[in-house]
Amino acid sequence: MLLSKLVENTGFKLVNTDGGLDIKRIEYDSRRVKPGEMFACVVGTFKDGHEFAGGAVANGASALIVERELPFDVPQVIAPNSRRAMAQLAEKLYGYPAKELRIVGVTGTNGKTTTTYMVKTVAEKCGLKVGLIGTIRNIIGDRVISTQRTTPESTELQEILRMMADEGVDLVVMEVSSHSLDQERVYGIEFEIGGFTNLTQDHLDYHKTFENYLAAKKKLFERSAFAVVNADDPHSEKLLEGLDMPRMTYAVREPADIYANDIEICVRDVEFDMTTPAGTAHIAVPIPGLFNVFNAMLAAGICIRLGFPMEKIAEGLADVSGVTGRMESLPTDGFPFSVILDFAHTPDGLINLLTSVREFAKGRVISVFGCGGDRDHAKRPIMGEAAGRYSDFCVVTSDNPRTEDPMRIIGNVLDGVNKTAVEYVVIQNRREAIKYALTHAKPNDVVVLAGKGHETYQEIMNVKYPFDEKVVVAELLDEMRRGEK
Numbered sequence: 001m002l003l004s005k006l007v008e009n010t011g012f013k014l015v016n017t018d019g020g021l022d023i024k025r026i027e028y029d030s031r032r033v034k035p036g037e038m039f040a041c042v043v044g045t046f047k048d049g050h051e052f053a054g055g056a057v058a059n060g061a062s063a064l065i066v067e068r069e070l071p072f073d074v075p076q077v078i079a080p081n082s083r084r085a086m087a088q089l090a091e092k093l094y095g096y097p098a099k100e101l102r103i104v105g106v107t108g109t110n111g112k113t114t115t116t117y118m119v120k121t122v123a124e125k126c127g128l129k130v131g132l133i134g135t136i137r138n139i140i141g142d143r144v145i146s147t148q149r150t151t152p153e154s155t156e157l158q159e160i161l162r163m164m165a166d167e168g169v170d171l172v173v174m175e176v177s178s179h180s181l182d183q184e185r186v187y188g189i190e191f192e193i194g195g196f197t198n199l200t201q202d203h204l205d206y207h208k209t210f211e212n213y214l215a216a217k218k219k220l221f222e223r224s225a226f227a228v229v230n231a232d233d234p235h236s237e238k239l240l241e242g243l244d245m246p247r248m249t250y251a252v253r254e255p256a257d258i259y260a261n262d263i264e265i266c267v268r269d270v271e272f273d274m275t276t277p278a279g280t281a282h283i284a285v286p287i288p289g290l291f292n293v294f295n296a297m298l299a300a301g302i303c304i305r306l307g308f309p310m311e312k313i314a315e316g317l318a319d320v321s322g323v324t325g326r327m328e329s330l331p332t333d334g335f336p337f338s339v340i341l342d343f344a345h346t347p348d349g350l351i352n353l354l355t356s357v358r359e360f361a362k363g364r365v366i367s368v369f370g371c372g373g374d375r376d377h378a379k380r381p382i383m384g385e386a387a388g389r390y391s392d393f394c395v396v397t398s399d400n401p402r403t404e405d406p407m408r409i410i411g412n413v414l415d416g417v418n419k420t421a422v423e424y425v426v427i428q429n430r431r432e433a434i435k436y437a438l439t440h441a442k443p444n445d446v447v448v449l450a451g452k453g454h455e456t457y458q459e460i461m462n463v464k465y466p467f468d469e470k471v472v473v474a475e476l477l478d479e480m481r482r483g484e485k
Contacts, residue, residue: 002183003038005403007077010088014328017075021062025092029096035060038077040081040086040155043067056189060412065089087154087187092373098149098189101169103130104302106132108197108230108457110349114287116196118299119173126308131164133157133174135343136324136454140164152178171306173464178216180455186223188393193305194224195298199235200348214238221245228301231256232296248277248305250297252290257296258304265290267338267360268329278304281314289327289356323452324435329474335482336443337363341469343453345372346401346484347382350450354390363444364392368437369451370411373404380409384416391448393440394424397433398453400459429456430467449473 004019024036030052037058041049041064053061053070061074090097105121106112113135116258120130120139131140133152138145138160151174152160164172178196180186199214217238220225227243229236231251240247250258252254254293260283263272270292271284285296296317327371330339336359344353350369357365367387371380387394394475396413398406406428417424427433437447439484449469458467 003075003077006089006092010079010085012085013078014046015076015078016073016127017063018430019075021075022481023093025159026065026086026093027056027061027349028153028155030056030059030061033059033061034153038063038089040065040082041067041070042083042086042161055322057309077343078304081184084184085156086188086193087158087184090155090158094158094162097158097165098109100165100225101161101172102192103172103174103189104193104195104306104307105189105191105220105224106195106197106298106302107176107178107181107217107443108195109200109346110293110352110441111197111298114292114326114344114459115195115295115298115302116175116321118285118320119298119302122299122303122308122313122322123171123173125305125312125316125319128170129168131169131172133160133172138485140167142168143300151177151185155187159190166220176220178213181219182212182216186220189218189223193228193302194220195302196221196227196229196233196236196239197295198230198233198348199239199297200346202258216482226305228298228305230288230298242278248301250294250301252293258301260293263290263293265356267357270296274300276300276304276310279310281310283314284318285320286318287320287323287327288360289352290359291352291356292327302369307343325455327356328453328470330470331479335438335441335477337438337441337445337447339438339447339449339473341449341453342474344369344454345453347379347386350383351386351390352389353448353450357446357448361445361446363442365446365448366393366395366437366441367391367392367448367450368395368397368404368430368433368451370397370399371451372400373402373406373409373411375402377412381414381416381419384413385419386441387418387450388417388420390423391422395433395437396423396424396426396431398458399430399462400455403461406460431472431476434469438473438476439480 003021021122023038026038027033028040028042033056039061063084065077072315123130134172161243225248231249231254250257259274262273274283325343328341342353344350456468457464
C-alpha cells in the first residue's frame with residue numbers, strides 16, 4: 001500500500017517523502033526487517049525501539065514509525081504513540097480483517113487456553129470453521145501456525161486475521177493477555193463476546209500493582225459487545241463497572257445465569273449438571289478438576305450467546321481433547337503411580353491444580369515446582385506456601401531461571417514453603433528433581449509437575465535448552481524399567 005494512503009486520515013505527520021513509497025509489511029524487530037518494510041520504533045518496557053532504528057535502516061527498512069523525528073534519510077511517520085500507530089497502520093495495511101470476522105476474546109489469569117479450546121470444539125460441532133489464537137499455537141481450521149506469545153503483536157495479529165478471513169474462517173476464538181491489552185496489540189478489534197475466567201496475582205513485575213493488572217483486563221470488555229463473567233470471582237464487578245453492556249454470569253457458589261450441580265471429579269474427567277438460560281444438560285468433560293467446571297461454564301455461556309444449541313454444547317464439551325500441558329495425565333505404564341503435567345505458574349493456578357488432584361488422589365500428592373526468573377518476585381513465597389499446604393511432599397526446583405540465580409529464586413520460594421509443615425527437598429536441576437519424585441513415588445501417589453506445561457524448553461541465561469517434560473518423564477520411566485540409576 002502506498003505510504004500516503006496508509007497514513008491518510010490518521011493525523012500522523014509524514015516527513016522525508018512525498019508518500020509514493022509502497023509499504024509491504026510492518027516490522028517491530030530490527031533484526032527481521034527486510035527491504036520494502038516499515039520499522040516501528042516501539043517504546044517498550046525495557047527498550048526503546050528508536051535506539052534500533054539505525055540497524056533497521058541498515059537492514060533495508062524503507063520507512064519508520066517514530067514518536068520523534070530521527071536523523072535518517074528515510075520516510076518517517078511521526079505519531080504520539082508508536083505502538084498504537086503500529087496497530088492502526090497494520091489494521092489498515094491488511095484491510096481491516098477483524099471487520100470480516102466474528103471474534104471472541106477470553107481473558108483472565110488462568111483457564112484461557114482450555115476455555116478457547118472448548119469453544120473451538122463446540123463451534124466445530126456446529127459446522128463452523130474456527131480460527132484459534134493462543135498460548136500453545138495458532139490454528140486455522142486444521143492448520144497449525146506456531147506462536148511466540150499468548151497474544152501476537154499487533155502487526156502479526158492483523159496478518160493472521162487476514163489469513164483467517166481469506167481462508168473462510170467463520171469464528172475466531174482468542175486468548176487476550178493483560179500484556180496485549182496494555183500494549184495495544186488488539187487495538188481496533190471489536191469483540192463480539194468477551195469472556196472472563198478469574199483474576200489472581202500474576203505479572204506484577206510488569207503491571208506493578210494489582211489495580212493496573214485489573215485495569216488492563218478491563219480493556220477487553222470496553223471493546224466487547226457482550227460479556228460472560230465469573231460471578232464467583234469478586235473482580236467481575238470491577239471489570240464491568242461503568243460499562244453499559246449486556247452480560248451473562250456463571251458460578252458454582254454465587255447466584256448466576258449458568259450454574260453447576262452434582263459435580264463429580266475423577267482422575268480422568270469431571271461430570272456435572274449445568275443449568276443455563278438455554279436449558280439444562282448433563283455435562284461430561286474429559287479433563288479433571290473443579291476449575292474445568294468453571295472453564296466449561298464459561299465456554300457454554302459464550303456458545304449460548306453465539307446461538308449454538310445445548311445438545312451441541314454438551315457434545316462439544318464431551319469431545320474436548322486434553323489440552324497440552326493443562327491437567328495432562330502422562331503415560332506411566334507398568335508403574336503404580338500417576339503423573340500430571342500442568343502449566344500452573346501462579347498461586348491460584350497451583351492451588352486449583354493441587355486441590356483438584358487431591359480430590360482423586362488415593363495416595364500422596366507430590367509436587368515438583370519452581371518459579372520463573374525475571375518475573376513477579378512477590379508471588380514466589382505465595383506459591384511456596386500454596387504448594388506446602390496442598391501437597392504431601394514437595395520437590396522444589398528450577399523453572400525458567402532466565403538471567404537470575406536459580407538458588408536465589410528457590411530461596412524466595414522456600415520462604416513460603418517453610419511457613420508450612422510439609423516435607424520437602426531442594427534439587428536445582430529440574431530433570432534430577434523429576435527423577436527424584438518418580439523414584440520415590442509409592443503406589444497410588446500422584447506426581448504433579450507444575451509450571452512448564454506445554455513448554456519444550458528451559459530458559460537459562462538467555463539460552464533456551466530443549467526440555468520437554470513429557471519426553472523427560474518417558475525417558476526416566478524407561479530408565480527405571482531397565483533398573484538404571
